[in-house]
Amino acid sequence: MKKIFIYFLAVGFLLETSCDDSLxxxxxxxxxxxxxxxxxxxxxxxxxxxxxxxxxxxxxxxxxxxxxxxxxxRIVPPGEATLSFNNRVIYGTQPNQFSVLASTDYSGLRNIDAIKSAKWIDITDRFTLATTDAYVPAGVADLADVVAEGMPLYIAFRFIQDPATNAAPRTWNINNLALTSITTIGATLLANHLTGGFELFYVGPKETSGRSSVASGSITLRANSNWSSVPAYTEDWCVSKGFDFGAKDLGxxxxxxxxxxxxxxxxxxxxxxxxxxxxxxxxxxxxxxxxxxxxxxxxxxxxxxx
The missing domain is CATH 2.60.40.10 (Immunoglobulins)
Structure with a gap:
């Protein structure tokens, strides 16, 4: 026992000396x-x-x-929100078919009833709409007055086919869309027309095969193919996912x-x-x-x- 005690005493001394040196x-x-x-x-x-x-x-x-x-x-405060896109229109003469809308009131439920029950702000007049079949820039619209802190922002393109106008429907195309957040750390592209989660929803007896679409080249909004023989009121809603423009904690x-x-x-x-x-x-x-x-x-x- 005496030898064991001496051994542990020696080891303890060596460890203590080693620790002291490292300190x-x-x-x-x-x-x-x-x-x-x-x-x-x-x-x-x-x-x-x-x-x-x-x-x-x-x-x-x-x-x-x-x-x-x-x-x-790093906390990044809310910045500016802008939307831009190119557009063109072909065929027909029906007026006021196409509009651009924004909402922070929409619940996000992906059905037409939820979409129609939301409050949408018409921001069409902030853009330059095409009058021919050549794509033109719609301009860059400031959405600062539309954004609400803590509420996601949704963008929608609405297309109305109304037989009561007695005019042939038109076809609209949208591409080069850019939804951008501009903060103290610079501009961030939040979405284009493919990454924005845009989906189509309909009001009325709408044909879907070969008609309106969200494709790689553009968003296309067009009327039923039988619009002249079977006239019917329809709406096409192309609605994005929600985007958060509030303050960001980047860590x-x-x-x-x-x-x-x-x-x-x-x-x-x-x-x-x-x-x-x-x-x-x-x-x-x-x-x-x-x-x-x-x-x-x-x-x-x-x-x-x-």
Missing amino acids: EITAAHDFDIVIEKSTYAVDEEITFQLSGEPGIITFYSGEIGCDYEYRNG PDRPVKVKGNSDAKTETFTYSYTKPGTYKAYFVATNATIKEQETIIKEVTIEIIP
Whole structure:
């Protein structure tokens, strides 16, 4: 028993000595960075000269998603909402067949009763509608007054075939649609006519085979093929999925690893920017043990020109 006690005492002493040695933190305060100049061109390689003996080095470029100022989280406030598309019209003479609508009141249920019971805002007059069979840009419409915080926005194209007009129906095509959110982090394309979840719903005895469609080339809205021999009032609704234009929690911005504890000493780091602007770049150097940590932060302002 005496020998066993002495053995464990010796092992304990060795472990304690080893731990004590590992707790002697190496200073990080001697870390520094140097660059040749403060102005660089887009895609030009920047070489940062690194000095000191930090165990861990990370880099924040100052770009969106890698910005030190947002290391604890980034909340993007609501921005602008815009809608644009190209359109054309062929055949017929029936007036006021085509309209563009928006709603934050729609429940999202994918049936015509839910669609018809929602409150839709007519935004047709915000666009330039075609008068010939050549595609024309409808323009870019601001939807800021339509968007409601916490409510999804739905877009609909409605096509009415009304025999009471005594006029031949027309055919409308929509392509190059862009529903865009413009916030403090830039413009984001939320949907085109294929990714917007557009689906067709009908009022009245509507033919569906070979008529209105959502296809790769365009959204097509057209009347029944037998409209002249079997006149009937119909509506075609092409309705998108819902889009959230409210504030977004993007979580914390993340740095780029330059050096880890187990890596050899790093004396240079290279980086290039893809967009012009003025960036505040940060290097965070850290030495740490299980009991203590020392961190030093170095900041440099870099101008990127086209």
